[in-house]
Amino acid sequence: MTLTNVQPSRLAAPRRGASPRARKPWRIGALIRSHLILAFIALTTLLPFAWMFFTSFKPLQEIDQLKFVPHEWHPENYPAVFQQIPFGIYYFNSVFVAMWVTFLGVLTSAMAAYAFARLRWRGRDTVFKLYLGTLMIPGIVTMIPNYALMVKLHLLDSYTALIVPAAFSAFGTFLLRQFMLSIPPALDEAASIDGATPWQVFWNVIMPLARPGLIALAIFTFLGNYGSFYWPLIMIKSEHIRTLPIGMLYFDTIYGRQTNLLMAASVMNIIPLIILFVATQKFLVKGIQLGAVKG
Template sequence: MSTIESTKELMRKPAKRSRKIFIQKFLNTGILNVFLTILSMLLILPFIWMLLTSVKPLSEVGTDSWIPSTWQWHNYLDVFDAIPYARYYCNSLLIATWITFLQVTTSALAAFSFSRLEWPGRDKVFMLYLSTMMLPGLVMMIPNYQIMIQLGLVDSIAGLILPGAFSAFGTFLLRQFMLSIPSSLDEAAEIDGASKWRLFWDIILPLSRPGVIALAIFTFVGNYHSFFWPLVMLKSQHKYTLPIGLLYFDSSAGQETNLLMAAVVMSVIPLVFVYVILQKQLVAGIQLGAVKG
């Protein structure tokens, strides 16, 4: 009897405890969720204000109420009349994509050479590469500009693309990634009689895909935001990129805050797009870059 009792006791106790734990867990996670919501609301408040202001009539911009009395969607179209927005958009996207493409290509080639090939002086050259990563870009600003003058590339799209097309950081990032690919593959390929080019093009590059995508995202986003170099280099308005073009709304000629906000919303959209599609690779890439910075 006592054994039955005690088994009953044993059976009842966990049930009670688990209910307690259940409630506690429920409350904890509930509070966590509410807390996370409040925090993220605080962070996106500026965006909410931006979205609402972008559809306001001009006269309501500075008022206390965030909600427009009439939803003026044609603000988005008006941006295209106020400045050659479509052109800036195309320029920005094209320049950023070109830089991304070239940088990924050259970096992948160099990374392959640094990680898979044996050649005399390789490690010394690599150290040189690494050491340039520590230099602030500002040091190179004036000399690079003088080079552009000499090459006659000022105020040209090529002048914007070329300096961005070669990167020590990209090489470093992809080298790290390629080092993690097992070297037995190389030997197998060699036995098959594949050339180094085939090894790179058919085996290593496809296997480095996550690293390549991560580098591509970094480069694209970085150059889409790029402000300093285009500011210095560009003269003709039809070659302007978005960040430079948006400055119009900061001048005395363009005081329409609602149009500015519409323009900002549209300029941010490609980034949101990139992030939503590629966030997994992005997170992986950030960790890769930090492995040994």
């Protein structure tokens, strides 16, 4: 009754839901209509991106003209961004923080998930329910105490403050637990009988088999952190530690009239995401569909 019950392999199975009616000739008209609607939605989705792309190549005086495509192409807008703001530093900070959060987050989540999915210990289900319950807590509830904690520890304006609080994920634990439950227990039981310690089972049996889940969680975590806004906004005070979203915010506030440069910065902001998405789509779609669970 839950989406969890769907085995990962079944999600990849041939699409049974796709209607066999599609092959009948009278469905061709309906198919064309579907394509027309989908193409219209795709156009609506892509137009803003296209505008962003073309505007990023326009000279400033063309901004308020109605032409969609630049009359004069100015690729030098891109290096100009780096001259006006330390965009390279923002890039580095964002990727550096997001990588650390991803590494720590996935590792600790995987270990916790293993404890919940495979090991037997007293109070396991109670603790797991506690974890589940906190998924409902809105971020703003914990934001103020965490801010106060960082102030007390004199960690404001540090990488540590950006990385450590973000690196422990109840959601990640939950997602990986679901994934590990779908791994046949016979595999690690066999390893245990052969005398493997829980650590060996974890590293040599569970982790390799859970790879698709780990990759999906890694993408979510990276993505969530690369775009993270609220927490960095209250943590970051000085320029050298700004991440991309915070740097972009100040760029927009100070140089807001230079739409062409803002769009160039935005294009550079989302290009790594588009590459990441195209490269990992398969894992991602499965991960999202697996992560949505009720009950």
